[in-house]
Amino acid sequence: xxxxxxxxxxxxxxxxxxxxxxxxxxxxxxxxxxxxxxxxxxxxxxxxxxxxxxxxxxxxxxxxxxxxxxxxxxxxxxxxxxxxxxxxxxxxxxxxxxxxxxxxxxxxxxxxxxxxxxxxxxxxxxxxxxxxxxxxxxxxxxxxxxxxxxxxxxxxxxxxxxxxxxxxxxxxxxxxxxxxxxxxxxxxxxxxxxxxxxxxxxxxxxxxxxxxxxxxxxxxxxxxxxxxxxxxxxxxxxxxxxxxxxxx
Amino acid sequence: xxxxxxxxxxxxxxxxxxxxxxxxxxxxxxxxxxxxxxxxxxxxxxxxxxxxxxxxxxxxxxxxxxxxxxxxxxxxxxxxxxxxxxxxxxxxxxxxxxxxxxxxxxxxxxxxxxxxxxxxxxxxxxxxxxxxxxxxxxxxxxxxxxxxxxxxxxxxxxxxxxxxxxxxxxxxxxxxxxxxxxxxxxxxxxxxxxxxxxxxxxxxxxxxxxxxxxxxxxxxxxxxxxxxxxxxxxxxxxxxxxxxxxxxxxxxxxxxxxxxxxxxxxxxxxxxxxxxxxxxxxxxxxxxxxxxxxxxxxxxxxxxxxxxxxxxxxxxxxxxxxxxxxxxxxxxxxxxxxxxxxxxxxxxxxxxxxxxxxxxxxxxxxxxxxxxxxxxxxxxxxxxxxxxxxxxxxxxxxxxxxxxxx
Numbered sequence: 001x002x003x004x005x006x007x008x009x010x011x012x013x014x015x016x017x018x019x020x021x022x023x024x025x026x027x028x029x030x031x032x033x034x035x036x037x038x039x040x041x042x043x044x045x046x047x048x049x050x051x052x053x054x055x056x057x058x059x060x061x062x063x064x065x066x067x068x069x070x071x072x073x074x075x076x077x078x079x080x081x082x083x084x085x086x087x088x089x090x091x092x093x094x095x096x097x098x099x100x101x102x103x104x105x106x107x108x109x110x111x112x113x114x115x116x117x118x119x120x121x122x123x124x125x126x127x128x129x130x131x132x133x134x135x136x137x138x139x140x141x142x143x144x145x146x147x148x149x150x151x152x153x154x155x156x157x158x159x160x161x162x163x164x165x166x167x168x169x170x171x172x173x174x175x176x177x178x179x180x181x182x183x184x185x186x187x188x189x190x191x192x193x194x195x196x197x198x199x200x201x202x203x204x205x206x207x208x209x210x211x212x213x214x215x216x217x218x219x220x221x222x223x224x225x226x227x228x229x230x231x232x233x234x235x236x237x238x239x240x241x242x243x244x245x246x247x248x
Numbered sequence: 249x250x251x252x253x254x255x256x257x258x259x260x261x262x263x264x265x266x267x268x269x270x271x272x273x274x275x276x277x278x279x280x281x282x283x284x285x286x287x288x289x290x291x292x293x294x295x296x297x298x299x300x301x302x303x304x305x306x307x308x309x310x311x312x313x314x315x316x317x318x319x320x321x322x323x324x325x326x327x328x329x330x331x332x333x334x335x336x337x338x339x340x341x342x343x344x345x346x347x348x349x350x351x352x353x354x355x356x357x358x359x360x361x362x363x364x365x366x367x368x369x370x371x372x373x374x375x376x377x378x379x380x381x382x383x384x385x386x387x388x389x390x391x392x393x394x395x396x397x398x399x400x401x402x403x404x405x406x407x408x409x410x411x412x413x414x415x416x417x418x419x420x421x422x423x424x425x426x427x428x429x430x431x432x433x434x435x436x437x438x439x440x441x442x443x444x445x446x447x448x449x450x451x452x453x454x455x456x457x458x459x460x461x462x463x464x465x466x467x468x469x470x471x472x473x474x475x476x477x478x479x480x481x482x483x484x485x486x487x488x489x490x491x492x493x494x495x496x497x498x499x500x501x502x503x504x505x506x507x508x509x510x511x512x513x514x515x516x517x518x519x520x521x522x523x524x525x526x527x528x529x530x531x532x533x534x535x536x537x538x539x540x541x542x543x544x545x546x547x548x549x550x551x552x553x554x555x556x557x558x559x560x561x562x563x564x565x566x567x568x569x570x571x572x573x574x575x576x577x578x579x580x581x582x583x584x585x586x587x588x589x590x591x592x593x594x595x596x597x598x599x600x601x602x603x604x605x606x607x608x609x610x611x612x613x614x615x616x617x618x619x620x621x622x623x624x625x626x627x628x629x630x631x632x633x634x635x636x637x638x639x640x641x642x643x644x645x646x647x648x649x650x651x652x653x654x
Contacts, residue, residue, distance in 0.1 A: 056567060076572060081569065081571075083567060083568065085569070095651065097564070099264050112569040112574060
């Protein structure tokens with residue numbers, strides 16, 4: 001059974017008098033442990049698709065099975081619980097709370113997880129999460145005291161704190177330079193390989209998409225191509241080849 | 249999410265915008281402070297009325313002439329001249345009556361002693377006045393039945409009059425003062441009573457035998473009023489009814505006609521004044537309440553700004569698993585924290601202001617626990633009421649839209 005299985009997904013928006021068909025008849029299976037890159041030009045429906053996969057939105061019709069359970073008709077509150085427990089989000093703009101330390105930013109999802117209400121427990125888990133992305137030295141820094149790459153790593157640490165099975169990254173390298181982008185992709189690849197987390201990466205850059213194991217390209221609301229990547233880029237190898245300059 | 253954590257998040261958020269939080273709170277502080285002060289003033293007035301009644305004795309009955317109507321045209325209180333010393337003689341026989349004094353005032357007429365002068369009214373009264381008013385003398389003595397019978401030109405004065413006419417002090421008993429054109433001998437000085445509950449100087453008095461005022465000063469045979477004390481406070485109602493019955497017979501008032509006098513107990517008068525004070529309190533409190541309302545609108549305004557400003561934060565919280573209810577609570581609690589904190593400081597401010605008014609202006613004030621509780625509850629209510637709409641707006645945001653918000 002696939003971790004993610006969507007069948008005949010449709011999403012239609014009504015904007016004024018015009019019906020916008022953002023997704024039409026999309027079907028896709030994603031196995032646990034895959035690193036799926038979703039590409040496509042703007043307006044292709046990839047964002048809408050990712051919002052539905054991320055349980056931020058519900059399809060107009062069709063089914064979405066997450067871990068074998070149909071989540072396409074769940075209530076808002078049930079979707080919120082799934083987002084909290086099973087999905088980690090990483091955004092292009094980091095979306096860290098300003099004037100809030102890295103540690104507290106990472107803790108944030110735990111505040112909405114009723115199973116993790118003890119303060120000391122939250123702190124310990126946030127520390128572990130920050131260690132995973134190599135930021136254990138920056139726990140009490142504020143976002144504006146961190147570089148872009150560091151901020152994105154804090155955001156990744158935040159997305160990991162509830163041990164999600166899926167990591168959903170929406171243009172995570174869009175605000176970063178090439179080298180920092182490779183570093184962030186290295187974090188994703190490591191998490192994918194070592195912890196078996198399924199990564200869904202939205203990007204419009206083909207070379208970033210090549211860090212994944214499989215590329216799905218959207219166009220006009222349908223999947224145009226779906227292919228395995230032959231020459232996958234490995235971030236750690238590329239980093240080792242770069243001249244050794246400390247970014248931190 | 250536990251309510252405790254919601255409070256912590258709210259406090260953190262408010263702490264990030266200290267100036268804004270403080271200014272928003274100021275609206276609540278002023279509002280609650282004003283309400284507390286106004287209610288304290290009203291309560292203070294009421295308490296001092298109650299104290300005045302208690303100190304004057306609950307068993308005092310006032311009999312005033314009044315309501316004189318001639319052919320259907322009613323005159324005001326005290327306009328009829330139908331009450332006479334003979335009425336007083338009859339009322340003294342009513343069961344339950346302990347003491348009685350007749351009263352007739354003489355207004356105007358400068359009071360002169362040596363090179364000093366003063367102006368106050370002369371109250372004609374009878375020998376039992378110190379007993380009814382529970383008012384001892386500081387020197388000399390009160391006049392005797394013989395003085396009343398013979399309408400002697402003697403008087404007893406309060407300390408204010410004494411200080412005005414004899415600024416050098418010393419023994420004033422046996423001194424002669426001139427009231428209008430009449431020389432009076434001072435035979436006693438009353439001890440100081442201070443201000444009355446309505447701020448009147450009770451020591452600014454001159455007492456003379458009522459017969460003297462009637463015959464020597466005014467040239468009349470009627471009296472204006474009587475002050476009666478009942479033997480006990482328990483049957484004061486029966487006593488005052490009996491007095492009214494006696495007067496009706498004596499004044500030949502037919503059943504159905506209106507009385508030409510008024511019999512009231514001190515409690516009746518106090519109740520009337522309390523009513524007036526209450527009206528004033530409500531009026532002042534509602535004016536102060538308007539500023540509380542404005543404070544509430546200030547909270548709503550700032551919360552709306554805050555929701556718009558933090559749209560992305562709300563989007564993020566929703567994306568990582570906050571439910572609409574969590575976001576609603578977060579903003580509601582922020583509003584309630586502002587209003588409760590402001591309310592608490594406002595209660596302190598109101599208490600301080602009330603103490604200040606008492607200290608520096610001698611206005612009686614009383615901050616009752618009920619007023620504090622009501623103000624606190626009101627502050628919480630305002631926080632919830634004015635915080636709800638912005639919080640609802642925040643919780644209803646679509647996470648996708650909110651995350652895209654620039």
